Amino acid sequence: MIRPTLLALVLLAGAARAEEIFVSNERDNTVSVIDSRDWSVARTFPVGRRPRGLTFSPDGRRLYVCASDSDAVQVIDPDTGRLLHDLPSGEDPEQFALAPDGRTLFIANENNATTTVVDAEARRVLAQIDVGIEPEGMAVSPDGALAVTTSETTNMVHWIDARTLQAIDATPVGQRPRHAEFTRDGRTLWVSSEIGGTVSVIDVATRQVVETIAFEIKGISADRIQPVGIALTEDGATAFVALGPSDRVAAIDTRTRTVTAYILVGRRVWHVAMLPGGRELVTTNGVSGDVTVIDAAALKAVRSVKVGRYPWGAAVRPKAGATPGATPGAARPEGRTAGGGE
Amino acid sequence: METSRGRMPTRSDLAGGGRARVAAALALAALLGPAHAAPEGGAPTQARQPTPLAIHYIERRVERPKPLNNEPPVPDDEGRAGAQLGLADGNATGRFVGLRFSLRTSVVEPGADLRAALTEGEGARFLVVNAPAADLLALADMPETRDAVILNVGAPDVALRDRDCRARLLHVLPSRDMLADALVQLLAHKRWTRILLVQGPGAGDAAYAEALRRSARKFGARIVAESSFDARGADLRDSALREFALVTRGPEHDVVAVADEAGEFGPNLVYNTASPRPVVGTQGLSPAAWGRPVEAWAAVQLQARFAKLAQRPMGPVDWAGWMAVHAVTEAATQLKSADPEAVRRLLLSDRFEVGGFKGRALSFRAWNGQLRQPVFVLWPGAVVAAAPVEGFLHRRTELDTLGLDAPESACRAFGGSR
Numbered sequence: 163m164i165r166p167t168l169l170a171l172v173l174l175a176g177a178a179r180a181e182e183i184f185v186s187n188e189r190d191n192t193v194s195v196i197d198s199r200d201w202s203v204a205r206t207f208p209v210g211r212r213p214r215g216l217t218f219s220p221d222g223r224r225l226y227v228c229a230s231d232s233d234a235v236q237v238i239d240p241d242t243g244r245l246l247h248d249l250p251s252g253e254d255p256e257q258f259a260l261a262p263d264g265r266t267l268f269i270a271n272e273n274n275a276t277t278t279v280v281d282a283e284a285r286r287v288l289a290q291i292d293v294g295i296e297p298e299g300m301a302v303s304p305d306g307a308l309a310v311t312t313s314e315t316t317n318m319v320h321w322i323d324a325r326t327l328q329a330i331d332a333t334p335v336g337q338r339p340r341h342a343e344f345t346r347d348g349r350t351l352w353v354s355s356e357i358g359g360t361v362s363v364i365d366v367a368t369r370q371v372v373e374t375i376a377f378e379i380k381g382i383s384a385d386r387i388q389p390v391g392i393a394l395t396e397d398g399a400t401a402f403v404a405l406g407p408s409d410r411v412a413a414i415d416t417r418t419r420t421v422t423a424y425i426l427v428g429r430r431v432w433h434v435a436m437l438p439g440g441r442e443l444v445t446t447n448g449v450s451g452d453v454t455v456i457d458a459a460a461l462k463a464v465r466s467v468k469v470g471r472y473p474w475g476a477a478v479r480p481k482a483g484a485t486p487g488a489t490p491g492a493a494r495p496e497g498r499t500a501g502g503g504e
Numbered sequence: 505m506e507t508s509r510g511r512m513p514t515r516s517d518l519a520g521g522g523r524a525r526v527a528a529a530l531a532l533a534a535l536l537g538p539a540h541a542a543p544e545g546g547a548p549t550q551a552r553q554p555t556p557l558a559i560h561y562i563e564r565r566v567e568r569p570k571p572l573n574n575e576p577p578v579p580d581d582e583g584r585a586g587a588q589l590g591l592a593d594g595n596a597t598g599r600f601v602g603l604r605f606s607l608r609t610s611v612v613e614p615g616a617d618l619r620a621a622l623t624e625g626e627g628a629r630f631l632v633v634n635a636p637a638a639d640l641l642a643l644a645d646m647p648e649t650r651d652a653v654i655l656n657v658g659a660p661d662v663a664l665r666d667r668d669c670r671a672r673l674l675h676v677l678p679s680r681d682m683l684a685d686a687l688v689q690l691l692a693h694k695r696w697t698r699i700l701l702v703q704g705p706g707a708g709d710a711a712y713a714e715a716l717r718r719s720a721r722k723f724g725a726r727i728v729a730e731s732s733f734d735a736r737g738a739d740l741r742d743s744a745l746r747e748f749a750l751v752t753r754g755p756e757h758d759v760v761a762v763a764d765e766a767g768e769f770g771p772n773l774v775y776n777t778a779s780p781r782p783v784v785g786t787q788g789l790s791p792a793a794w795g796r797p798v799e800a801w802a803a804v805q806l807q808a809r810f811a812k813l814a815q816r817p818m819g820p821v822d823w824a825g826w827m828a829v830h831a832v833t834e835a836a837t838q839l840k841s842a843d844p845e846a847v848r849r850l851l852l853s854d855r856f857e858v859g860g861f862k863g864r865a866l867s868f869r870a871w872n873g874q875l876r877q878p879v880f881v882l883w884p885g886a887v888v889a890a891a892p893v894e895g896f897l898h899r900r901t902e903l904d905t906l907g908l909d910a911p912e913s914a915c916r917a918f919g920g921s922r
Contacts, residue, residue, distance in 0.1 A: 273808055275596055295596050296805050314802065315859070316597035317837070332600040334838065337859045338802075357859040383902055385864045407863075 181437055182479040183444055184225060184240065185453055186213035187470025193227065193243070194469040196444075198437065201455060201467050207243025210236050214474045215257035215300075219282075220264045222480035226282070228255040228269070235269060235280070240479055250287050252278035257341075257475075259300040259309065261324065268309045268322070270297035277311050277320075279327055289327040293320040299342040299353065303366065312339035312353055319353055319362075321369060333369050335362040341433075343392040343401075345416075352401060354389035361389050361403055363419060373419050382408045391433030395440045395458065402443055402456075404431040411445055411454075413461050423461040427454035435476040446473040556606040557842040559832055560625030561587045561825070562643070563611045563658075564618055564635035572740065572771050578819075583634035583657055584609060585814035586822035590829025592813070598833060601840045605833050622648055629844035632828040634658035634821060637668070644670040653848050655831070657824035662715065665872040665908055669915035672852070674873040676831070677824040682907035683791040684715035686879035686891030687761075687784060688723045689905070693893045696758035697725040700781075702751055702773065704764040705734045712763035712786060723896075727761075729754035735769035748776040761785040789888060791879050794823030797887050798880055801863035827860050827875070834858045863890070864903065872915040876903040 181198035191211050197204040210229025217226050218240070225240040228251070235251040235258065238244065254273035261268065266288070269278045275295050279288040294316025302309045302324065309322040317339060318332040336358020343352045344366070351364040363373040377387045388406030394416070395401075401414040407430050413423040428447025436443045436458070445454045446469075453467045453476065563584060571577050579585070591607040598604055608628060610621035618639040625631065631654045633640055640656055641664075643649055649672075656664065656675045665679050678686075691697060699720060703713040713730075720727050731751040738747065752760050752773075760777045762785040764770035770787030782789060796817035799807065810818040810826070818826075835850045835858075836842055850856050857865040862878045869876055881889045892902040898909075908915075 272805060294600060295593055296802065313597075315593060315805075316600065317834075317859075318597075318600055320600070334601070334840075337857060337865060357863075357865045358857070359865070385901060385903070388863075 182240070183435070183437075183453070183476055184216060184218075184479060185446060185469050185476045186216045186227060186474045188212055188214060188448070188472040188474040190470035190472070191229075192470050193225075193238075194473070195240075196453065196467055196469070198442075201465055203467065203469060205243065206470065207238075209238065209243075209245070210234055210248075215255070216475050216477045217258065217260055218477055218480055219260070220480060224282075225477070225479075226258065226260070226267065228258060230254050230256055230272070235267065237282070247285070249280050249282060249285055250278075251280065252276055252287075252290060256298055257300045259302045261302045261309070262304065262306040266324070268300050268302060268311070268324075270300045270311050272296050272298060272314075275313070277309070277322065279309075291322055291327060291329055293322075293329060294318050294332070298340055301342040301344050301351070303344050304346060304348040308366070310342050310351060312342050314338045314340065314356075317355075317358075319351070319364065319369075331369055333364060333371065335364075335371065336360045336374070340390045341392050343394060345394060345398055346396070347398070352392050352394070354392055354403060356388045356390055356406060359384060359387050359389065361392070361401075361414075375414060375419055375421070377403075377405060377408075377412055377421060377424075379405075379408055379410060379424050382410075390431070391445075393434040393436050393443060395436060397440070400458070402434045402436075402458075404434050404445060406430055406432070407449075409447075411456065425456055425461055425463055427456070427463055428452045428466055432473070433475050435478055437478055444476050446476050448472045448474065554602050554604050555842060556604040557630070557832070557836055557844060557847065558625070558628035559587075559591070559605060559607050559630045559632060559829055560622075560628035561607055561609045561632045561829075562618065562621050562625070562635065563609070563633075564639050565611055565613055566636075567614055569766055569768060571767060572769075575767075575771065579814075579816055581814065582819060583821040583825040584611075585816075586657075586810070586818065586825030586827075587632050587829050589810050589813050590826040590833065593809070593826075594829060594833025594837075597837055601837055603833075603836055603840070603842055605829075605836070607829065619643060619646055622646065629653065629848060630832045631655065632657055632825060634825065637661040637664055640664065640673065641668060641670065644673045651845075651848075653832075653851055655828035657828050658821055661711065662908070665874050665913060665915060667914045669872050669913075669917045671917040671919075672848075672873075673917075674851070674868055674875065676828045676875050677821065678791075678793050678877060678879050679874060679907050680712055680715040681718060682874075682879055684712070684719035685722065685906045686791040686881055686893075687789070688716070688719035688725050689891045689893040689896050690789075690881045690889045691725055691759060691784070692723045693889075693895065696782075698728045698755075698757040699725055699759055699761045700752060700754050700757040701727050701730045701761045701763070703730065703732045704762075704766070704768060704770075705732070705736075706764075706766060708765040709763040709786075712765055716761055716763065716785065728757050733764075733769055738769075740769060740772045744772045744776050748773055749778045752777040752779070752781075754778075757781060759784045762787055789881060789883050791881050791891070793820035793877070793879060794818055795820065795880060795882050795884075795887070797882055797885065798861075800887070800890070801861055803861045806861045823860075827866075830860070831856075831858050831875075869904075869910075871910040871918055872908060872913045873918060874907060876901065876906070878903065879906055 183196040185194045210232030212231035215228040225238040227236045234248040237246045252271040255269045256272040258269040265283045267280045277291045294313025296314035297311040299312035321331040336355030338357040353362045361375040387408045391404040403412045410424040428450035430449035594605045612618045660680045762770045774783045860866045896905045898904045
């Protein structure tokens, strides 16, 4: 097996190294699988109703999909697309995060203001935790000690002690927080506020907002700039933020916390996912029904891939024996932004 | 807990804006309504129950004609059910910052003095009012409401946002001119700009028709002909085919616009026009603050919560009722304070922004207290567009292409237009 460092060039050339990117199509009730060798849709398989968040088990052998209107988290064999079983998920699961133990799933139940904690192996609900209205973003800290969920109408980040499964605190953020992402060192949490139009950078130790990042795009009115998905590069140097109906992804220097580029992608961009090695990332563009591939170094969109209707989340499948990978719509063990594996 | 954390900055803060209004101080917190207990297990527990921030919902009951064609009547709890959902949402949020809210409801019968209801509120400083313009003005002019904020959720009258405006009277429901602007923007976008206008006999119908005329001038559409129709004495089931052909005959037009707020003939006008033209306005393709087919921008979640509570779809006045209570509870939550004076100041300041399931941050216009917001253009089956429609630009925000802009409003009660 070739090491990722050697692979980068090959990847850019669009050749050899195969990654599988799974994309949930919210309106089609399907998942599209993109082959990164030629950026074709290799296959599409049906899933439950209104699929949104999706993530993989650390070994890449199980795909978890939030089928929101089926009120289930589905466990799927990613090779065949076959449904293995449903997990009890609580009502209307939207996003989830898998803890570093690879089996504890924290699920945001959008319709009933709870977070459901499920043991994915025992298929058992461990707890239901009251949080704010319309919980959406979910993340687990890299050390597994903390889970957070963002509530879209309550406009807070709720902190959950992952051992006691109790909500321990809440931090107000901008209007309609959509997505939360821990940095790899676990010291900082990034949260997007869709209607507030900002990204809050939160110090995990004090649970205080230390920076609020705003966006400005020439020719686009401020209220069309609606941050949703966030992905951080593996080295933590850059954050990519999907800006919804502005059809742009912002690249942010995480040290200076300033925007370095706005990258034009497809229409109404929801989420972003890094590919392993960090040379590329993909975006899901809800309205145009496609995925944009971005060259992360050049900060340019290099191609688009047509998928189903309203693509929502994307997850890169980890290879067997690799470190766990994940997605927008699902925080990952080790706090890595996306992809993983080799 | 958390008292050290400041209010989250909004876009206007970051842009360097922000000017707080000074207001007289009067602390009055009344313990009203049933307490909403925080569920066990999740929420941080309170050492003691906080004193709730009191909101008073006041409604004037209105007699309405029986709907045509076996349509469901306007629900008895229209507006009220929305306010109740706003309270439940507010308390579900407030418990995380140690806040509680209470809602007292007063329904005033036709003919009774609405002002008397005020005493039932026991000094609540936030009044959500679903009543005609005259009632709103009577309330706003009482010395007892001098330190209150009145949120209008039922009266679309333009005059209330114009010459008859009052300081501290905020308008959550869009005005008739915002509705008309939304509709005409869509018509202009589609180049359906020749309008044949049919107006009913009511005062509201005349106001609606006037708003359409004004919007047509504003956005380059043209009223090519006007006629009026009075449904009284006619049995539309018998006569529609003949009578509507007469009133909709005229010069070349793209749409037939109808102004019939009470729904006395408009529903039957659809498919009964002389020429094959769509009906737009109070019936057919209609502009509205909210409606059953709205589902974008997570509206599905709000619709589901409302349907669970009220066992029916959410209408525009329900949305306004929810939005009014939500604005108050959100302002308190941002402040982490139940101090009515502080909440009032934030609500009236230009720093305040709040979500409302319309895909944009909403805020109150500094020149007349109107909540700036997108307006849906829809028919019972689907949302056709959300205004502001693409291409209608404004230097501040496209939302201000709908309704009276600062230079157009004669309102000076908010300290003059800016």
